[in-house]
Amino acid sequence: MQSAAQANEPSQAAGAAAPVLRAAGLSKRYGKRQVVDGVDLEVRRGDVFGFLGPNGAGKSTTIRMLTGLVRPDAGTVAILGHDLHRRPQQALARVGAVVEAPALYPHLSGDQNLAVLAALSGGASPERRREVLRLVGLEGRAHDRVRTYSHGMKQRLALAQALLPQPELILLDEPTNGLDPGGMVEVRQLIRRLAAEEGITIFLSSHLLAEVEQVCNRVAVIHKGQVLVQGSVPELLQAAPFVTIAATPLEQAREVLAGIAGVRVAATDSGALRVECDPGRIADLNEALVRAGCRVSALVPGRLSLEEFFLDLTGSHP
Ligand SMILES: Nc1ncnc2c1ncn2[C@@H]1O[C@H](COP(=O)(O)OP(=O)(O)OP(=O)(O)O)[C@@H](O)[C@H]1O
Ligand SMILES: [Mg+2]
Incomplete structure (x- = not known):
């Protein structure tokens, strides 16, 4: 005791x-x-x-x-x-x-x-x-x-x-x-x-x-x-920021973004692109898209839900 x-x-x-x-x-x-x-x-x-x-x-x-x-x-x-x-x-x-x-x-x-x-x-x-x-x-x-x-x-x-x-x-x-x-x-x-x-x-x-x-x-x-x-928990989520980008033509926008170092692109359901990158680079992404002739209608920063983060980490996405 x-x-x-x-x-x-x-x-x-x-x-x-x-x-x-x-x-x-x-x-x-x-x-x-x-x-x-x-x-x-x-x-x-x-x-x-x-x-x-x-x-x-x-x-x-x-x-x-x-x-x-x-x-x-x-x-x-x-x-x-x-x-x-x-x-x-x-x-x-x-x-x-x-x-x-x-x-x-x-x-x-x-x-x-x-x-x-x-x-x-x-x-x-x-x-x-x-x-x-x-x-x-x-x-x-x-x-x-x-x-x-x-x-x-x-x-x-x-x-x-x-x-x-x-x-x-x-x-x-x-x-x-x-x-x-x-x-x-x-x-x-x-x-x-x-x-x-x-x-x-x-x-x-x-x-x-x-x-x-x-x-x-x-x-x-x-x-x-x-x-x-x-x-x-908030710290871990900060480690996983992303930006949702709506731009046309979508395929071209995807190619432009995929060519930028440190940026990972994944398509989202709604036809927008989900881009994993440092939020401080949003202006750079916009500039690259506009320079390539894409029309950008939205750039929305977000955070992964802990669930997405967990599934990403453990590679157990369905
Ligand atoms: N005494 C043991 N002898 C042999 N293998 C073991 C032993 N205990 C655990 N293991 C193995 O070690 C691994 C991890 O098991 P553990 O029980 O620590 O996992 P866990 O994270 O607690 O899983 P769960 O969520 O199913 O409880 C498993 O592959 C399990 O088969
Ligand atoms: Mg256990």
Whole structure:
């Protein structure tokens, strides 16, 4: 359990600037397959950090390495300034995680489940159990058997379990997986509340872009074991600006634009051209088109939706 000395750890004193979690060069191979390949991650205090990637990208394997369940072939993990490999107890002292499907006793109530689990890890007072059950919205069902819980309620009970030791950081592997839309909304609201009201830093994986967009302030996109991009959602979108251009003749305009270095052209449905380039070059594009004899009727800057950006990055366009 947490000792009073914990509050005086150097990493705590370092304040908001010190990353809560830092992974560097994390790698894992299963057989011939390089499942995780040199992953670097930095999660800062107060983040709701989304670890986004399609099925099989290496999310669960990475999270298992971050929680010490799987040993990496290479790379390091530091949590709250403690090296996970060399000082696992200190590193994990203030960490809660829901990684595997939660192992709950169906014949016991939610509160009894928490009591049993707490007993295994040093105990938790009835007040603390009540508190976490309230946090996850299960106070009204605390004394019902878990057998009678919905999937979403079990998921929230697993979260309650992760919250028992008052973690500073929680790691959640696809926390809304398998939930119906209502259950998803509830768990997302809960995650936002834990971050905003309890000040808990959250790292969650998801293959759902909309979820990450709704819940997270920062994101890393993982694909085939590698982190392709990492940053704040607005930052990532700024990295993907485009201009929609309406010009005639369209084919000629396309050829002119395609001939300009650093410009990528893709036709859009409406007969306009979508051009990926730095917005600072719009005037240059216009000039090139006019000089070539094209008539330009519109030049509209835009940003890729995160969805388009994600599909572009992971090459999984339909
Ligand atoms: N214990 C293991 N032994 C062998 N291969 C494994 C093992 N665990 C994972 N893999 C393989 O590693 C790759 C990544 O799996 P992982 O579970 O980390 O992906 P994921 O991003 O969590 O996918 P999903 O969205 O489906 O949960 C997959 O190809 C998987 O088959
Ligand atoms: Mg997974």
